[in-house]
Amino acid sequence: MADTAAGRRRSLLNETRCRTCSLSSLCLPLALELEDMDQFDAIIRRRAPLKKGESLFRQGSPFTSVYAVRSGSLKQVTSEGSGADQLTNFYLPSELVGLDGIDETTYPGSVIALETTTVCEIPFDRLDALSERLPELRNQLYRSMSKEMRDDRRMMRLLSRKTADQRLATFFASLSDRFRRRGYSPYSFRLSMSRADIGNYLGLAVETVSRILSRFQQQGLVAVSGREVNILDLDALVELAEEEGCR
């Protein structure tokens, strides 16, 4: 039995190579030639899947690697002083985890799997060394960081002035866009996070999230059943997300 499990794991690890990975066009090796991709592949550590609720690393632990999400999803939780935990990010497949730990040499938040999740570990010192030789890799790393900064700015704008309706509309529009980029349906997806997680991330009480979800359903914007989301009117949702001012 143990042999079989180990064998299965070995074959899984063998299968998960950048060349054959469906996410390689979105991930760090995006711009690499095939032989360069193999060099990159060689520094990656494949890890056993994380179970739901298992943490990838804890806040404050030493920064060693960045991680590319292969499947599943994770949340970043940041605790500050005596305050309650704040959910500061969700990571979906092809997205990089841990870039925010580079300068302080520790991870600024704990990252926890929301479902069974596989990641590729990319030791940062080796990534750094390799990117000196592969400018395309370095550029892609810069792009990932720049995008993360842009997303953070957008989140700051959202938290600083948007109403609850606009916040939730923005959240759905962003998820839809992230699924679309990975080649999945932008209209129909499953939420791996609980409503409490969504509320915490958006700065809303869970009661408010539930309230707005039922309003969106009444307005024919989305249909929600448990964690299954069907976006019925993406244009209207995007318009609501980008609306300035209040009702």
Place this chain on the structure above:
Amino acid sequence: MPVRAPRRFGADDFETALAASNAVGRPLSVRLALPFCRQACRHCARPVAGDATGIPEAYLTRLDREMVLVRRPLDPARRVQALHWGGGTPSLLRLDQMSDLIDRLAARFSLESGPSRDFAIELDPREADVLTLRHLEALGFNRLRLTVLDLTPRVQAAVGRPCPRPLIEPLLDEADRLGFRSLAVELALGLPHQSGERLADTLSQVAAMAPPRILLHRASPPVAGAPDADDLEARAERLLAEAGYAAWRPGHYARRGPALDDARAQADREARRDRLGLGVGAHSRLPDAEARNATTLADYAAALDAGRLATASGQWRSRPVDPPPHRADGGIT
């Protein structure tokens, strides 16, 4: 020899007046009384249960029953343009109870959803945070009243309401961000240990936070040993005028400019509405009559549990509707 007392104005009369109000069909203003507080305040004359840890579901059920009874004689096309949830302490409602209460109102009445609505709630800053405000905005509220009373720690301790400024300021900022059309900071005159200097300090702190509106009302009943409210009021008027506030009704101040225009416009709209009071001690004002509900929870509950309106007093009016007598805690927020 027995003298027959004049027949008291009762629930039947109120129902008759409600039906008669359809002839003009003015828009409606619904005022909900939620008479529950964690502790009763000596300076407050409103009838409240003073040891509440929340708003009991049984009370919300009775409010719902009252909505059904009040709505029955009314033309269903009449819209509720204004809503006011007053105290007690409405912020003792849990967020899901707030949603539920709005749903019940929306099921019984036609609630205005456009920008001309005036939906207000009184909040105790100690019982509310930014998440509460975001929830209220999502429910359609667009006006707030924060019950602060005084900012001097000595005075706050004497009235049993420790409420430091750091609790209040984030609420003002968030209300502004969310686009609440007005926020009133409510202060009281004639509290124990409230001197002219302390009042001046409170007013300058409040003016520095620059809320669109400030409400000043007198402690009622007057608190023994408190300074004379007339003197305090004269001083407050002067200080508020210097800080850029003008009174648009006695005790009601607004920042000069758009805030003052908004306050006056809201008062004009409110004077053109029929007012329905729901809950313990609530006051209704119709073209032909005014009525007040039972002022104790027991009497109110008994009437509604028997399927009757809780009208306890009232009078027919023979003259056209005017705004109600000037009283800060009965006015608009």
